[in-house]
Amino acid sequence: MDISSLSQINPPPRLLMGPGPINADPRVLRAMSSQLIGQYDPAMTDYMNQVMALYRGVFATQNQWTLLVDGTSRAGIEAILVSTIRPGDKVLVPVFGRFGHLLCEIARRCRAEVHTIEVPWGEVFRPEQIEEAIKKVKPRLLLTVQGDTSTTMLQPLEQLGEICRRHGVLLYTDATASLAGNPLETDAWGIDAVSAGMQKCLCGPSGTSPITLSDRIVDQIRKRKCVEEGIRTAQHQQGDEEMIYSNYFDLGMVLDYWGPERLNHHTEATSALFGAYEAARLILEEGLEAGIARHKLHGDAVLKGVHAMGLQVFGDIQHKMNNVLGVYIPSGVVGDEVRHLMLNDFGIEIGTSFGPLHGKVWRIGTMGYNARKSCVMQTLTALEAVLNHVGFKTVQGAALQAAWDHYQASGAHA
Amino acid sequence: MDISSLSQINPPPRLLMGPGPINADPRVLRAMSSQLIGQYDPAMTDYMNQVMALYRGVFATQNQWTLLVDGTSRAGIEAILVSTIRPGDKVLVPVFGRFGHLLCEIARRCRAEVHTIEVPWGEVFRPEQIEEAIKKVKPRLLLTVQGDTSTTMLQPLEQLGEICRRHGVLLYTDATASLAGNPLETDAWGIDAVSAGMQKCLCGPSGTSPITLSDRIVDQIRKRKCVEEGIRTAQHQQGDEEMIYSNYFDLGMVLDYWGPERLNHHTEATSALFGAYEAARLILEEGLEAGIARHKLHGDAVLKGVHAMGLQVFGDIQHKMNNVLGVYIPSGVVGDEVRHLMLNDFGIEIGTSFGPLHGKVWRIGTMGYNARKSCVMQTLTALEAVLNHVGFKTVQGAALQAAWDHYQASGAHA
Incomplete structure (x- = not known):
């Protein structure tokens, strides 16, 4: 390839009417073209706090820990799963399409004992089917997909939180494709963790993943807290059995970066954050x-x-x-x-x-x-x-x- | 916080003269504000191929596998480490600042047996010191930082590739802060894997991480290949001892997405890719x-x-x-x-x-x-x-x- 002949980016105009990515709102793209500011500039940390507040609105939650994971939607999924699942944990996945399989796949990478129930593509589960499987498997986590674009189906979640509480199970849902286009009531439905992506109903480009975490699940994640090598003291150095398998996706660290401690972790993807801010602001402005x-x-x-x-x-x-x-x-x-x-x-x-x-x-x-x-x-x-x-x-x-x-x-x- | 009072993104104008992030080139930001196209649109896959060619120029390499990991610079580091290190592998890290400690930290998460040598902050290693440690430790990988902004020092790498080949060691370097601002000759110096970030000399915002991989290291990664659950056949389903601990950072999968097979993995962060394209194009245009x-x-x-x-x-x-x-x-x-x-x-x-x-x-x-x-x-x-x-x-x-x-x-x- 003759790279010297390459000219500036000039994508063909497309109307994207598939399952996503779709065209971004031009206001989101303009927000992303704003000039950068420093990572600890008060203007930047203010924007981070505002993003947290905005996504509480979008997720219909009061969860303090509502923030962005810097990566595509499956980065948000993996951050939650790898930070929560301990090797050997039992998880239950109701699979009704490709993205249920993805949850199984990621959970296996986390060394979970993965149990599934399945319905044919084009159907969803009744809550009783899920409760029955919970009774049988006794999982630590129930991993669900809300909207699975592979089948276009939307799994009803309203009753799952109550079922999970009753059986002492943590409830996660992947709302990548559904959030802001279909009702999702994180708090009212008792969901412990939700992740999303920008490139579907949120009107932005793929590249950052909004997540929200209940206090209940944060307590579990905090038990595996591991301060980074450069600032760790001698008694922390030996491996904990439950150490999270990832530094990048260690939500304990990510929380400390987004929280008042502002402990250095990654360098926040500022342009993606600007886009995510504007996307949520527009959604809440419309209602x-x-x-x-x-x-x-x-x-x-x-x-x-x-x-x-x-x-x-x-x-x-x-x-x-x-x-x-x-x-x-x-x-x-x-x-x-x-x-x-x-x-x-x-x-x-x-x-x-x-x-x-x-x-x-x-x-x-x-x-x-x-x-x-x-x-x-x-x-x-x-x-x-x-x-x-x-x-x-x-x-x-x-x-x-x-x-x-x-x-x-x-x-x-x- | 009264989110209804929030207005559009309007960061204060700053001249960023710290260790990064720095101000992005306005042409990079404009490229990022281009409208999106579909993931498998021929225009998109052409841009992906062009990004690969452009970063071969920036990394001074002929490596086929030169591409972007969707995340900040430490996402690129972790993708290479988690895809390469098998639990129990010995790695050697010459630590001369904070980012050497980060490599140790990530390697420990990958369950490596981590060995270090250290010099006081403000110094770098002589090649003989590193070779001596290689002889003693006999690591599978040598993990180095080229430019460690925590100390402002630049580790000379010219001789390390030859040393590593002689001892059968794979050589990785973190060039997040140094690439395009200091000489780095991936092929001539015999480096097997390099990762970088956008927010330093590459003139872009944090959010995507260019990496390059030698055929030698790709052969090692391919041995751990694991096709995703949804498209896996029965005989693949049982765990391989060497299965990569991450789906998102499984470079075998990422390569299959960037390669001619175009196997679905994440949804590429298109805006970040547009920015990375323009950044590399401008660097090569200047020379x-x-x-x-x-x-x-x-x-x-x-x-x-x-x-x-x-x-x-x-x-x-x-x-x-x-x-x-x-x-x-x-x-x-x-x-x-x-x-x-x-x-x-x-x-x-x-x-x-x-x-x-x-x-x-x-x-x-x-x-x-x-x-x-x-x-x-x-x-x-x-x-x-x-x-x-x-x-x-x-x-x-x-x-x-x-x-x-x-x-x-x-x-x-x-």
Whole structure:
């Protein structure tokens, strides 16, 4: 490659209507282009404290320990798991898609004894199924996914906190794909730890992971506290059986950096923090409830449009996420041909699928900045045009009319 | 905190002349404000390939596996260490400052048997000292820091690769603070793995970590390959003794994501990648050698100015990094008072120190975008004014004249 010929970054304009990443809110990107300040500048530590307060709003929690892990969404997952799971701990994972498998995978790396229950892709668990497994396995932690984009399903979590308390189990949920697009009540539902990512309903780029931790789980993490080598005294030097397997993801250290002690750990990813700040500020300015309602409005518009086009949708639609829809690829249509025409001729990206759904289902997202009427209308009209072009006949304009009718019935003209 | 009163990000303008982070190049920040594209968009995978090519230039290597780890600089360190060190492996760490201790700390988390040699802060090792320790310890890996900002010292690495090959040892170096400001010849010096960070000489914000890996070390990492749960077959499911303790930092997986297979792992932090691309492009456009010479020019200007002000500098000045200088706080002067006046009245940040140097030494950086004449002149004149204000008398203008003389003698008028 002749690197001397490379010019400045100039990505092609795309409308990202897949399962994420989606287009970032331009205000988030502008915040990220702000000039840097020092790590311990009072202006910086103020911003860190404000980020904590803002994400308490987004997570619907009073948890003091609500902060960012510097990495993509799976960095947030791994930080919580590796800081909480002690080798040999039993964990229970209800698996209803790819990201349940990911929790198993990470927990195994933490040397957990991993137990799973599974439902077919496209379904979710009833609370009784989970409680029954808890009784049988007696895990220390229940690891759940709220919204699994691989199947587009949303696991109900409302009753799990109460069940977990009753059985002395810690409850974690991965809300990477669901947070701010679907209801999540960290405190009211009794969830001990939640992690998220920026590139779905939070309107930002992947790269930092908001997390929140209950006092109950922080007490467990603090038991494994390990002050960093450079500032450790002699009696701390020998390994503790429970020492966390990671320095970067040692949440005890990360808490001491975000907390009043401000003990040096990593150098905070300032630009990512600026973006995360602005994303949360915009979400709370709109109102968390209003934003979730907006995700439902536009998600339902896609659903109605797709139905009117004569397409079938995937999975238990009563439990689908507001922000992503699985659509069966019709017989005789090559899924990737449609995706390539959408991308190359219309600049619109829709998603393919993983595992058992690969080649069978497209995934269409309406989330974050792209949970907007114009994005929905553009995507439906392009999809109709492309489907007809490849030989799948639709009633002309029916999808658009269904979406228009939906918006009118919802009283949403914006 | 009343979060409803929070307004958009508006950091105070600062000139960051400490040990890093420093001000990002505005062109890097602008690149980061580009709109996002999909993870497998051909435009995105092209950018990933271009980033690999660009960082081969910055690391002076032909290594195929030259890429980004999504996290701060210590994420890059930990990814290399956790992917390479098997529990029980012996590692040798020559410690000459805080970041040598960090390597020990991370290696212990990886369950290594950690051996150290130490020199007093302000010194570096002679190659013979390191070879002698290698003979005694017989480690699998030698873990080194190139530039340790805690002491401002630069460890010579030229001869270590040859020594390591002779003894069958893998050689890693942490070049977070030194890369692009001081010579580093990955291939010519026979270094197996190098990691860096963006927030020092690379002109960007913290948040992504460029790394490069020799084929020799990749062969070792590949032996621990572990395909992710969701796509793993039955015979892979039982734990391998050598399984990497992390999913996020499993470089085997990260390589498969950056390589032609494009196996799904994390969602690449696109904005950080755009910034890293632009940073490397600008460095190579200036010329790696020219950029290093620029760091030496301005670093020496600070050194001469500080001397002319009657201040003493810290450590073995023959082995100092080009991009940061330790300056003794004169007797009778309160270090933090000077730093606060510099920050609050001039908007200029200089650094404090860690550990044994805390309260004794300031650290003044000239790196990346701030390795510029105007930054040096502003910092020297502000420091002179503040020192006189707190009662440390200097010869008026001597520091500035020394810097001017240095620039003139160097033929640098820009």
